[in-house]
Amino acid sequence: MEMATIKDVAKLAKVSTATVSRVINNSGYVHEDTRKRVEEAIRQLNYRPNAVARSLFKKESKSIGFIIPDITNPFFPQLVRAVEDTFMKAGYTILLFNTDGVLDYELQLIELMKSKYVDGILAVSNSIKREHLQDLTIPVVSIDRVIDPDLPSVSIDNYDGARQAVRHLLAKGCRKIAHLSGPENIDNARERCQGYLDEMKRNNMHPLVYPGNYELKEAMNAVLMLLTEHTDVDGIFAGNDVMAVGTIKAATKLGYKIPEDIKVIGFDGIDIGMTITPELTTMEQPILEMGRKGSELLLDLIHGKKIEQKRFVYQAKLVERHST
Amino acid sequence: MEMATIKDVAKLAKVSTATVSRVINNSGYVHEDTRKRVEEAIRQLNYRPNAVARSLFKKESKSIGFIIPDITNPFFPQLVRAVEDTFMKAGYTILLFNTDGVLDYELQLIELMKSKYVDGILAVSNSIKREHLQDLTIPVVSIDRVIDPDLPSVSIDNYDGARQAVRHLLAKGCRKIAHLSGPENIDNARERCQGYLDEMKRNNMHPLVYPGNYELKEAMNAVLMLLTEHTDVDGIFAGNDVMAVGTIKAATKLGYKIPEDIKVIGFDGIDIGMTITPELTTMEQPILEMGRKGSELLLDLIHGKKIEQKRFVYQAKLVERHST
DNA sequence: TCATTATCTGTAACCGATTACACATTACGA
DNA sequence: TCGTAATGTGTAATCGGTTACAGATAATGA
Numbered sequence: 001m002e003m004a005t006i007k008d009v010a011k012l013a014k015v016s017t018a019t020v021s022r023v024i025n026n027s028g029y030v031h032e033d034t035r036k037r038v039e040e041a042i043r044q045l046n047y048r049p050n051a052v053a054r055s056l057f058k059k060e061s062k063s064i065g066f067i068i069p070d071i072t073n074p075f076f077p078q079l080v081r082a083v084e085d086t087f088m089k090a091g092y093t094i095l096l097f098n099t100d101g102v103l104d105y106e107l108q109l110i111e112l113m114k115s116k117y118v119d120g121i122l123a124v125s126n127s128i129k130r131e132h133l134q135d136l137t138i139p140v141v142s143i144d145r146v147i148d149p150d151l152p153s154v155s156i157d158n159y160d161g162a163r164q165a166v167r168h169l170l171a172k173g174c175r176k177i178a179h180l181s182g183p184e185n186i187d188n189a190r191e192r193c194q195g196y197l198d199e200m201k202r203n204n205m206h207p208l209v210y211p212g213n214y215e216l217k218e219a220m221n222a223v224l225m226l227l228t229e230h231t232d233v234d235g236i237f238a239g240n241d242v243m244a245v246g247t248i249k250a251a252t253k254l255g256y257k258i259p260e261d262i263k264v265i266g267f268d269g270i271d272i273g274m275t276i277t278p279e280l281t282t283m284e285q286p287i288l289e290m291g292r293k294g295s296e297l298l299l300d301l302i303h304g305k306k307i308e309q310k311r312f313v314y315q316a317k318l319v320e321r322h323s324t
Numbered sequence: 325m326e327m328a329t330i331k332d333v334a335k336l337a338k339v340s341t342a343t344v345s346r347v348i349n350n351s352g353y354v355h356e357d358t359r360k361r362v363e364e365a366i367r368q369l370n371y372r373p374n375a376v377a378r379s380l381f382k383k384e385s386k387s388i389g390f391i392i393p394d395i396t397n398p399f400f401p402q403l404v405r406a407v408e409d410t411f412m413k414a415g416y417t418i419l420l421f422n423t424d425g426v427l428d429y430e431l432q433l434i435e436l437m438k439s440k441y442v443d444g445i446l447a448v449s450n451s452i453k454r455e456h457l458q459d460l461t462i463p464v465v466s467i468d469r470v471i472d473p474d475l476p477s478v479s480i481d482n483y484d485g486a487r488q489a490v491r492h493l494l495a496k497g498c499r500k501i502a503h504l505s506g507p508e509n510i511d512n513a514r515e516r517c518q519g520y521l522d523e524m525k526r527n528n529m530h531p532l533v534y535p536g537n538y539e540l541k542e543a544m545n546a547v548l549m550l551l552t553e554h555t556d557v558d559g560i561f562a563g564n565d566v567m568a569v570g571t572i573k574a575a576t577k578l579g580y581k582i583p584e585d586i587k588v589i590g591f592d593g594i595d596i597g598m599t600i601t602p603e604l605t606t607m608e609q610p611i612l613e614m615g616r617k618g619s620e621l622l623l624d625l626i627h628g629k630k631i632e633q634k635r636f637v638y639q640a641k642l643v644e645r646h647s648t
Numbered sequence: 649t650c651a652t653t654a655t656c657t658g659t660a661a662c663c664g665a666t667t668a669c670a671c672a673t674t675a676c677g678a
Numbered sequence: 679t680c681g682t683a684a685t686g687t688g689t690a691a692t693c694g695g696t697t698a699c700a701g702a703t704a705a706t707g708a
Contacts, residue, residue, distance in 0.1 A: 329663090329664055329665080330664065330665060330666095331664080331665095341664085341665075341666090342666080342667075344665095345665070345666055345667080346666095346667095348665095349666080351666095351667090352667090373664085373665070374663090374664050374665060375665095376663085376664075376665085377663070377664030377665035377666090378664080378665055378666075379665090380663090380664080380665075380666095381664085381665055381666050381667085382665090382666075
């Protein structure tokens with residue numbers, strides 16, 4: 001069954017395609033009777049305007065590209081969902097790309113998106129820098145990472161969140177607090193680490209940082225080492241929730257009781273935290289809100305609205321559960 | 325910075341656009357010298373063919389639509405990743421849609437996809453039926469659900485998987501096995517339930533089914549009730565892993581030890597199962613493999629290949645961890 | 649009543665590619 | 679040497695819409 005085109009409609013309604021177009025888009029003048037005829041023809045033929053043809057002329061596609069490292073990382077499903085909901089509601093389609101943070105690939109994708117007339121780009125990337133976006137006319141909003149102070153972005157105050165986390169552990173009576181850090185090449189991991197270091201110093205405590213990579217396995221190994229090398233540790237601030245889960249598993253395996261012997265706090269506020277036992281205390285990010293805000297920002301940019309504020313920095317919120 | 329078009333290239337290389345097109349697509353005859361000139365022009369102008377214009381003419385978009393209920397459901401991230409990897413490798417872009425299983429919305433999306441010349445559709449849906457796909461010329465592959473015996477699909481033998489799960493519990497010494505079922509309107513939930521019922525009957529055991537909805541909260545409530553109403557239950561087969569996690573949480577809360585007092589087995593094999601304590605025994609689905617297979621199937625369909633086999637049914641595999 | 653403006657509609661160019669077709673030239677086998 | 683096939687290239691139609699422009703008619707105000 002071939003799809004009807006605007007010409008078919010025009011012929012059936014005995015008008016020109018221009019008039020049909022006016023009816024479809026509700027633009028220009030169209031006599032009421034004519035409109036009726038056209039609408040009837042549209043109904044009869046079950047006509048739907050061809051999005052591709054429209055895109056070609058308008059140089060827009062009613063779609064946006066969303067670049068993320070890996071949907072399999074539990075931080076992203078919620079973010080993607082929030083973005084999708086916002087954009088779908090506005091009539092936009094999402095092109096989703098998992099890049100594993102590979103810059104070359106990300107740059108290729110940007111070219112691809114240009115050639116598809118994507119209306120905007122939402123990016124979560126550590127590798128993309130301002131120079132890669134120099135002569136890009138498509139609006140870009142960065143989520144969770146600040147690519148450049150000038151580039152619109154939605155992010156979290158990782159530094160302050162980390163300090164809050166440390167203070168919470170302190171308030172819970174911890175005397176020896178270690179930090180399981182994220183990958184060095186990721187800004188938010190460094191910021192969280194710095195927050196930890198500064199807050200420790202502020203309290204005249206010796207810092208103890210073990211490197212992790214935001215993943216479970218590695219975190220478990222790190223904690224296994226950490227707890228054998230430093231038996232006096234009674235509080236661990238993990239750089240993200242996934243590692244916090246690993247921390248709890250490792251500590252439990254070594255016979256420590258959480259939170260009695262060791263208190264653990266994570267960062268992110270992903271759902272997994274509530275599924276484990278004990279439920280994880282964490283610095284929660286407003287993921288949905290960030291996705292929504294990022295999307296609205298991009299939508300404004302797409303619509304050519306003046307952006308009064310470019311950077312949106314949210315505060316992580318302490319959610320106390322049973323691991324501290 | 326305006327993007328260069330094929331005309332710009334043609335002008336610079338002093339040839340017609342037809343020749344440029346031939347060079348780009350490596351089709352027809354092009355003299356070696358001419359090719360060189362054109363390629364040089366392409367390089368100079370940093371020209372990339374416009375995907376939209378190409379789509380319009382070719383009536384294809386090098387993109388596919390992927391309909392899923394909710395990316396937030398931990399079953400889907402892995403599936404999406406597998407699909408994306410396969411299609412990206414083949415040069416296709418993914419349009420991702422979360423529908424929450426709302427039929428009206430799904431049907432609208434199909435219209436949208438038609439108008440975007442999507443080359444194929446991958447669907448995970450309980451609501452879409454064959455009649456909705458009747459006069460659709462775009463190839464469709466169903467994943468995880470069998471929409472119609474005629475429609476290409478990739479799925480799991482839920483029935484057999486459920487029976488295996490029951491047998492495992494039996495082998496572990498359970499004498500009173502309950503089932504926490506999924507939503508009635510979802511085929512795979514019914515199949516798993518039926519598998520449970522049949523295997524129980526086969527062993528002359530009284531079945532005990534509590535209804536769940538594949539979600540954590542509801543599962544916890546159900547199990548709380550179940551275990552107070554039936555104190556002799558020593559094995560629970562949860563319809564999916566998320567509910568299995570809920571089961572463990574609820575049972576633990578009531579003071580039962582897992583697996584000593586009650587053994588729990590789930591279904592799906594999602595990552596969360598490995599993060600909780602005790603780690604979850606489950607009937608693992610080859611999610612990645614299913615995503616890959618579904619994608620390849622669709623790719624074959626798109627390329628007009630003859631499909632020798634339409635239905636691919638995988639077997640769930642028992643992964644024994646610490647909850648049984 | 650007449651100039652002016654508002655309403656209505658069609659023609660044709662355009663968006664940026666692809667390709668059928670025609671025509672010219674070259675290569676080749678007999 | 680000539681007929682045929684292979685090679686090389688351009689013209690123009692096409693994909694399915696949108697819109698600038700122009701021309702026609704109707705409505706309005708002075």
